[in-house]
Amino acid sequence: METFLAALMLSAGYNTAVVSIGAGFLGAAAGAVGAFVLLRKRSLVSDAVGHATLPGLAAAFIVMALVFGDGRILPGLLAGAAISAALGLFAVDWITHNTRLHEDAAIGAVLSVFFGFGIVLLTVIQSLDTGRQAGIAGYLLGSTAGMLRSEAETIAVAAFAVALAVFILRRPFTLVAFDPEYAAVRGVNVRRTDLLLMAILLAVTVIGLKVAGLVLIVALTIIPPVAARFWTDRAPHMVMIAAVLGAASGFVGTSLSASAANLPTGAVIVLAAFALFVVSLLVSPVRGVVAGGLERMRLSRKVHERQGLLSLARGEPIYDGLTLRVLRRAGHIRADGVATLQGRAAAAAAQREEALWSLYRREHPQSAAVSPALELNPIAEVLPPETVAALDRALPRVTATAGQPS
């Protein structure tokens, strides 16, 4: 715990501090870019990108081991990873556009085949005695332990650069992600913006390899944006929230992982992001489960109560179990189903409400778009008083023909 706090306060050693800050920037960039990708409904493309880095990593390792005698040179490995990830991305796009197969199959095929081929190359590395496989294993699941100072600095600087790039490009990205056609009208080159978005996704993935690992890096571009989705319906806000959540997961996850043995960085970052997701899912007042569930229950009660009261008013029998329960709990009917005095009054009131609303709809046909749920509220609370008064005056003519409540 103490080491964790120390790491959080950036006082657990230079490397840890640099990596934690770098992971924070990386998380912010991943969250933001992931939000755009989510809006484009292409979230799992990043899964293909992540897995597709493996053959490039392994090939770069082999080449460097043969040429320089040491395969573990970070920039070289990342370059190799970027090249094969770009190939994977191109393959997904090509399959989707040139065959009848859909993107899901293309993503699945690319991620598994590239990964499989990467494993083949890993076994080749094992058989070369020059390099140790350990040099590359850290890239599978992410490991910041024993990172060189230069590596930590490279990652932090690159992550900062990518985060900056996302920040600069946020406007065209938002436009294209939200409404490509409108963006095109506004003069944004959609194809080029999409390519840029994918390039940044690729950069985030490659930079994050050493920190989160190629199997789990996809989580950083998916979980924070999905969590952000619960807090807002507006795209720009969502991008910002995703960036903040991503930064928090990256920073906290990396610090936590550095504070004890046996805490693999990638896994801890993902679990930190998931914790933020769960919190968002449950308690967000906008789209959270608790708020949504309560809202649905409330609406369901209201609908059943209104329908039940109208049935009472018309003297029709009620058979729906929930309707009966709602009426009984509200004291509108007795246990045997007979309406109470209060129930009869409420029924009459409901019928009057209904009559007012239907009169309003008839006289203002252009307002047909008014949400029906709104009409479950007393009309006086929704419409301006003078409108209600006018409706009230017109009402007697209507109810006279519609029959009186029993």
Added chain:
Amino acid sequence: MHPAELVAIDGRTLKRGDAGSPLSITGLTVTYSGKPVVFSVDVTVPAGSMMAIVGPNGAGKSTLIRAALGIVPRLSGDVTAFGEPVGKVRDRIAYVPQRASVDWDFPATVLDVVVMGLYRRIGLLRFAGRRHRATAMACLERVGMAGFAGRQIGQLSGGQQQRVFLARALAQDAQLYVMDEPFAGVDAATERAIIEVLRTLQAEGKTIVAVHHDLATVPVYFDHVLLMNVRAVADGPVATTFTPEHLQATYGGRLAPAQLDDIAAALAGRRTAAAS
């Protein structure tokens, strides 16, 4: 709205809609993401009628029939078909979804799709046999598609796809046909062919309910109409229900006067046809 038939079951009195009606819906409410898309709709389809469900985009027409058939969950309401819960009378109901709702790139032939209509008759753990294929062929014949039986469904035009869907419904040999926009995006010849088949069905005493978009043809094709916009605005015989007033209430004043004139003309045509 309609007199409710009371049926005594287990000593309890249960309302089961209008026992005579092929489809009776009471208080049906459906919400998507907390927003009602169908709200407290009551409608009873008279036996032997051909009823159009009409309303603007997003009025919940498709949702109404999908909820009525139990394809999407409902928040409240009661639906009966032939006086029974829908789940008990699936043999007597044929549903024709929107053509665009399926992937026509699916690896199947025209005949394969029509044979799907025989699902309930083939039975569990059995496969379609020669007899079933013959039935399916006969249904294709009725929609003028017999020559296409071996064709891959992706090679069909929109109109041909719609005919295949109709043939699948015919294969079900139902009493109630519930169709979601059967005329959407089809050519004129197909539209005529479909309406011919529907009229034959009606003559055989079958009931047809169809979501329909083209206001001008409502009085020509249908004898009953349900006007809805999330809630039901009006339902009943076309002659008395399909009025400019109700249409304005349904479309929220968004109908152009020219459109209303067209409808009035079509209605007048229908009345003269009925009178002669």
Added chain:
Amino acid sequence: MSAEFLQLSLVPLLVGMLACIACALPGNFLVLRRQSLIGDAVSHVVLPGIVAAFLVTGTVAATAMLVGAAAAAVVAVVLIEFVRRVGRIEPGAAMGVIFTTMFAAGVLMIEQSDTSGVHLDVEHALYGNLESLVWFAAEDWGSLTDPVALADLPPQLARLAVVTVAMVAFTIVAWKELVLSTFDAGFAESVGARPTLIGFLLVVAVAVAAVAAFDAVGSIIVIAMFICPPAAARLMTDRLLPQIAWSIGFAALSGIAGYVLAGYGPLWLGFDASVSAAGMIATVSGLLLAVACLVGPHRRGSGRSGATV
């Protein structure tokens, strides 16, 4: 030669082939339903399932692990559906949230628990170890009928054989429902063909196949077996039964060719080592898919809609 082949190669060859076929069968429907990534998700969550089973039972008994993995798959699917519905989030993203988290939890559990001395490590989980399935009791071809020698067969073979048969049975028994619910779920519901239930059973079938194949080829290469043979088959024909036949053919070919290339390919190139058979199987299945993409007679769809830009 023959004794060596029987001891070292026969079982991996059969296991690889059966794993490919068992996965390709339900994979056909995943691809048609545009749910290929369910295979992705399910394969990833096999890891936490197995680790959890190990932590609970304390043994590496096959049954416990199979049950654990299958349970994890079901939990994952339920959670994905929950997140998708409640959050109104597209299925891909919902999957991404759940399977990466469960996979991360699995990795963490492995690292945190003391599994030294037990054969449970992350690398093995990721890409399996087909080559370790040796049959030392085999002496010659006669061993194939010798009950004593047969009893020494690696249990993975029998397990995969059973699972393959189960996949064939599932495909046949639920054929009409699978086809109906895949093509037109709304219609399927209206005729009482229970598309939701069928969709769930398909996921369970995928989970069972993934778990059985996982042991041999690891959790990520399994995805290639679910997707590549059916996807390639989709480009060869426009009829469902022939498509499934093609996919089985491609699957068997990937399994056999992949193993042979992994074992002997480097030798042919003059290297004295072999490479990962599981990886090579995935590579071969990918090459077959690539060829089908380039020359498959039905590689272009007819009435395609909803292509992403």
